[in-house]
Amino acid sequence: MLRALTKAAGVAAVLAGLSAPALGAEAIEVPDYDFSFEGIFGTYDEASLQRGYQVYEQVCASCHSMDLVAYRHLEWIGYSEDQVKALAAQNTVTDGPNDQGEMFTRPAEPSDYFAAPYPNVQAARAANGGAYPPDLSVIAQARAGGADYLKALLIGYEDPPPDVDLMAGMYYNAYFPGHQIAMPQLVYDDSVTYQDGTEATAEQISHDVSAFLMWAAEPHMVERKRSGVKVMLFLVVFAGMMYAVKRKVWADQH
Amino acid sequence: MANAQASSSYQNPVIRWIDSRLPIFTMLDHEYRGYPMPKNCNYFWSFGGMAMFVLIVMIVSGIFLSMNYTAHVDHAFTSVERIMRDVNSGWLMRYIHMNGASMFFIVVYIHMLRGLYYGSYKQPRELLWMIGVVILLLMMATAFMGYVLPWGQMSFWGATVITNLFSAFPLVGDPIVTWLWGGFSVDNPTLNRFYSLHFLLPFAILGVVVLHVAALHITGSNNPAGIDTKGPKDTVPFHPYMTVKDGFAFILFVMFFAFFVFFAPNYMGHPDNYIPADPLVTPAHIVPEWYFLPFYAILRAVPDKLGGVLLMFGSILILFVLPWLDTSRVRSAKFRPIYRWFFFLLVFVMLVLGYVGAKPAEGVYVVIARIATAYYFFHFLILLPVLGKIEKPLPLPRSISEPVLKKGGGPTPAGATAKPMEKP
Numbered sequence: 171m172l173r174a175l176t177k178a179a180g181v182a183a184v185l186a187g188l189s190a191p192a193l194g195a196e197a198i199e200v201p202d203y204d205f206s207f208e209g210i211f212g213t214y215d216e217a218s219l220q221r222g223y224q225v226y227e228q229v230c231a232s233c234h235s236m237d238l239v240a241y242r243h244l245e246w247i248g249y250s251e252d253q254v255k256a257l258a259a260q261n262t263v264t265d266g267p268n269d270q271g272e273m274f275t276r277p278a279e280p281s282d283y284f285a286a287p288y289p290n291v292q293a294a295r296a297a298n299g300g301a302y303p304p305d306l307s308v309i310a311q312a313r314a315g316g317a318d319y320l321k322a323l324l325i326g327y328e329d330p331p332p333d334v335d336l337m338a339g340m341y342y343n344a345y346f347p348g349h350q351i352a353m354p355q356l357v358y359d360d361s362v363t364y365q366d367g368t369e370a371t372a373e374q375i376s377h378d379v380s381a382f383l384m385w386a387a388e389p390h391m392v393e394r395k396r397s398g399v400k401v402m403l404f405l406v407v408f409a410g411m412m413y414a415v416k417r418k419v420w421a422d423q424h
Numbered sequence: 425m426a427n428a429q430a431s432s433s434y435q436n437p438v439i440r441w442i443d444s445r446l447p448i449f450t451m452l453d454h455e456y457r458g459y460p461m462p463k464n465c466n467y468f469w470s471f472g473g474m475a476m477f478v479l480i481v482m483i484v485s486g487i488f489l490s491m492n493y494t495a496h497v498d499h500a501f502t503s504v505e506r507i508m509r510d511v512n513s514g515w516l517m518r519y520i521h522m523n524g525a526s527m528f529f530i531v532v533y534i535h536m537l538r539g540l541y542y543g544s545y546k547q548p549r550e551l552l553w554m555i556g557v558v559i560l561l562l563m564m565a566t567a568f569m570g571y572v573l574p575w576g577q578m579s580f581w582g583a584t585v586i587t588n589l590f591s592a593f594p595l596v597g598d599p600i601v602t603w604l605w606g607g608f609s610v611d612n613p614t615l616n617r618f619y620s621l622h623f624l625l626p627f628a629i630l631g632v633v634v635l636h637v638a639a640l641h642i643t644g645s646n647n648p649a650g651i652d653t654k655g656p657k658d659t660v661p662f663h664p665y666m667t668v669k670d671g672f673a674f675i676l677f678v679m680f681f682a683f684f685v686f687f688a689p690n691y692m693g694h695p696d697n698y699i700p701a702d703p704l705v706t707p708a709h710i711v712p713e714w715y716f717l718p719f720y721a722i723l724r725a726v727p728d729k730l731g732g733v734l735l736m737f738g739s740i741l742i743l744f745v746l747p748w749l750d751t752s753r754v755r756s757a758k759f760r761p762i763y764r765w766f767f768f769l770l771v772f773v774m775l776v777l778g779y780v781g782a783k784p785a786e787g788v789y790v791v792i793a794r795i796a797t798a799y800y801f802f803h804f805l806i807l808l809p810v811l812g813k814i815e816k817p818l819p820l821p822r823s824i825s826e827p828v829l830k831k832g833g834g835p836t837p838a839g840a841t842a843k844p845m846e847k848p
Contacts, residue, residue, distance in 0.1 A: 210687050238505045304699075308505065311690060312698035387698075390508070390515045397516070398686025405679045412672040419668045423463055423660060 198345055200315040200322050205381055207317075210399065213392045214385055216248035221364055222382025223247065225375055227260075228362050230306060233298060233353075235286035238307035239386050242280040246389055247382075254280045261285040299339045301352030310380070310387040317384040319345065324376035327355035455641055460659035461666050462647030464824050468542075469645065470673035471535040476633060477674060478528045478681075483626050485521040489514075493573065495619035497612045500575035501700040519689040525567050526692045527681050529715035532560065541767055543755030544646040550747035552639040557743045559632050564716070564740075566625040569618040571713055576697030581710045583610045583618070589723070592730040609703065650756025651820055658824035709784055717781030718774050722800065724785040725793035735797065742804050749804055751812030759818040763811055766803065773799045 206215040223244065226236070241258035245251065258278040263285050266273035278285055288294035295302050310316050322345040330342035330349075340350040357375045364370050385391070434440045434449060443449045461469075492511050494503040507514035536556070539545055545553035572583045587604050591597040606613030644653060653659050660666070684691060692714060696707050712720050722739050726732035742749075757764040777796045783789040 238502065238509065243509070308698045312695050314695045388508075388515075394515060394519070394686055394689070398682065401682050401686060402679065405675055405682065409672065409675040409679065412668065412675050416668040416672045419664050423665070 198347065200319045200345060203318050203321050203377070203380075205317055205377075205384070207381070207384060207391060210395055212395060214247065215381065217366060217368075218378050218381045219247040219385050220249070221366065221368060221374075222378035222380070222385075223257075224365060225362055225379040226306070226382055229356050230379065231284070232287055233294070233303040234306045235288070235294075235303075236284040236306045236386060237286065238283070238305075240281060240283045241278060243389060245280075247385060251280070258282060264289075298352065301339070303353070306383055306386065308387045310384040312387075317380040320383055321376045321380040323351075324357045324379065325372050455662075457661060457663040459641060459662040460653065460656065461645055461662055462649075462653050462658060462824055463660045463665075464647050464649055464658075465645065465666075466648055467669075467673050468534070468538040469647075470670045470677075471531050471538060472640075473670045474531045474674060474677050475528065475535055476637075477677075478524055478531055479626065479629060479633065482521060482524045482528060483630070485517045485524060486623070486626065488517045489521055490623060493619075495573070495616050497575060497615055497701070500573060500615060504574045516685070519685045523681065523684045523689060523692065525570060525713070526684070526715065527677075528563065529567070531677070532563065533715070536560070537771060539646075540770070541757045542646055542648055543650050543750070543752075543757070545747045546750065546753070546755050547747070548643050549639075549646060552636065552643060553747060554744055555632060555636045555639055557740070559629055559636060560743075561740065562625055562629045562632065566622060566629065567713065567715065569622040569625070571697075572615065572618045573622060574697060575615065575701045577699040577701055577705070577707050578694045578697040578710070580610060580701035580703065581707055582712055583614065585710055586712075587614075589729075589733045589736075592733045594730070646755060647824060648756060648758065649821055649824055650754065650759065651824065654823045711782055714778065714782070717779075718777035719781075721777040721781035721793045722797045724781075725790065725797040735801075739797075739800060742801070746804065746808075750808040751810075752808075752815060752817070753812070754817040754820065759820055760811075760815055761818060762815045766807060766811070770800070770803050773803075 206212060206218065241254055241261075244254045244257060249257065258280050261278040261282075261284075262275050263278045263282050264273055265276050268274055288297060291302055310320060313319050315322070323343060326343045326345040328342055328344050330336050334342065334349065336342060337350060340352055341354050342349055343351045357372050357379075359372050360370050361372070362370050362375060368374060388394075434443055439449055489507060492503065492507045492514065494500060504518065507518050509515075511517075539553065539556070568582075568586060572579045587601055587610065590600045590604065593600065602608060604614070605611065606617060647653070694711060711717070719736050719739060723732045723736040726735055752760060752763065754760055757767050773796045776792060777800070780789045780793045780796070785793070
């Protein structure tokens with residue numbers, strides 16, 4: 171029995187460690203949700219991102235790290251310098267060694283990267299039944315379907331069909347490749363209380379946190395699209411002028 | 425050249441002084457202003473210059489990236505993400521470089537297909553074509569090693585699969601692979617040497633491009649009619665005619681490039697490469713970048729590993745002997761009624777190979793890949809030699825200016841109307 175359990179945990183670990191497209195023999199259609207950042211004029215909705223950060227802090231961060239995002243980056247989603255300082259200070263990070271050669275903990279500062287829930291991969295696996303909760307910094311780019319996929323996944327928990335044998339410690343999800351996911355359902359109606367008073371439906375929570383994860387993966391997306399529009403306008407004018415010059419120069423050849 | 429001093433007609437004393445000692449201005453004037461271009465060239469003739477342009481864009485953006493990149497298995501992924509987040513305009517440089525690789529291949533593939541359609545590889549341009557194939561091989565090596573540098577899952581596993589190909593060779597195979605890796609798996613030494621070579625090879629490409637252009641300027645450009653130019657009536661000076669025409673084409677191309685950089689930067693990439701490399705977790709489908717897919721399909725079409733490797737390399741090396749495989753003396757497919765259709769069939773087959781290359785090597789995809797691979801080699805090894813003997817080409821025009829003048833009606837000969845440019 172014990173051996174069977176360890177074996178199942180091992181399989182679960184491998185499954186959870188696998189990347190999104192890894193298991194899906196059949197391609198799972200992900201719904202196309204409306205996000206404010208879609209399209210060439212898309213921008214991030216700062217209120218939604220701030221709610222998403224709140225969800226990350228209160229729900230995701232207890233298992234998932236976000237190593238590539240620093241608290242100072244939160245200024246890019248509309249928090250003031252003082253707010254960022256306060257948000258950072260709610261977390262504790264390990265620093266050191268000090269002049270006694272000891273490591274010590276201190277409240278996080280804006281320059282610190284997001285505090286990780288576990289000191290290393292092994293600790294993360296040990297705490298999660300062998301499954302490793304992946305780092306979420308670029309998760310929205312590392313999964314086919316991006317934010318749409320993440321949102322669908324978070325509210326995609328279902329009772330398994332009768333012919334599916336769930337492995338120990340696994341949950342059935344309609345959108346996870348292979349359908350067996352080690353992460354339990356965490357997003358329910360009112361599972362967070364939004365500071366800005368927005369009604370926290372499961373749909374709203376998954377929407378906000380998926381948008382936040384997209385921002386975390388590509389914080390400069392809005393800047394990119396805005397520059398793109400300017401570059402394109404310039405090039406259209408340039409192309410028109412160049413075509414006129416070309417016509418004029420070649421006029422004596424036609 | 426030898427008599428540059430006498431011919432140096434520059435007014436500016438500094439330029440005159442330099443030019444009479446090192447006739448660089450005379451050379452540039454001769455090669456880039458006066459260079460006679462056949463006047464009937466269409467926009468497909470702009471792709472060579474575009475390829476040169478992308479090469480320079482890649483070198484410049486790459487140098488900026490290298491200032492912030494760390495070639496170490498523990499830091500490579502993070503350093504790339506740092507470029508994306510914290511380096512000023514780092515996201516722009518990286519997206520330009522990342523999509524630039526795809527743009528380079530799009531442009532070069534079109535450039536090569538133009539050569540295939542209009543017979544640009546035929547006498548007297550055989551060496552020019554062969555130098556081009558060398559550039560293609562160098563580009564492929566550079567692109568492959570560059571894709572490894574971000575050290576994502578596809579980087580790591582792509583590198584593992586491709587370097588492992590060499591193990592197919594009997595006896596020397598395994599030692600070669602160990603030697604390539606600098607160890608017993610793709611690891612830090614591999615990443616370091618790939619970075620080093622990825623930095624070096626573009627400059628090698630630049631050198632070979634100079635040879636390519638030099639060879640071109642000896643034979644002169646081919647043209648859609650595929651017939652030799654007969655004097656200034658058939659040509660226009662490179663400047664201003666081609667500079668404005670290419671300039672217009674370049675801007676359209678830059679718009680295409682910019683669209684991907686600004687609005688769909690990850691469209692041609694694979695999401696798995698945003699997962700840090702993990703030697704313990706193999707992705708279900710290891711797919712190379714799109715520009716390698718046709719060759720990847722050929723590799724996997726053969727059940728035997730060594731056979732697949734040989735066919736894959738053979739599919740590119742065969743291009744070296746293409747000038748001698750094609751026995752037809754008519755260059756342009758415009759005047760080859762049968763070849764023309766087989767050319768489009770070849771393009772179609774390459775697209776099919778690219779499609780199946782992205783699919784898992786199983787079931788119907790393997791069958792399609794085998795048929796397409798067989799056609800690819802049939803096209804070059806059997807069809808081209810035979811077709812040249814049996815095909816009856818259409819009558820060729822007597823000169824380039826004849827069809828051009830007939831169509832457009834401009835009676836003035838080119839040489840007389842080309843406006844001489846002011847010298848500096």
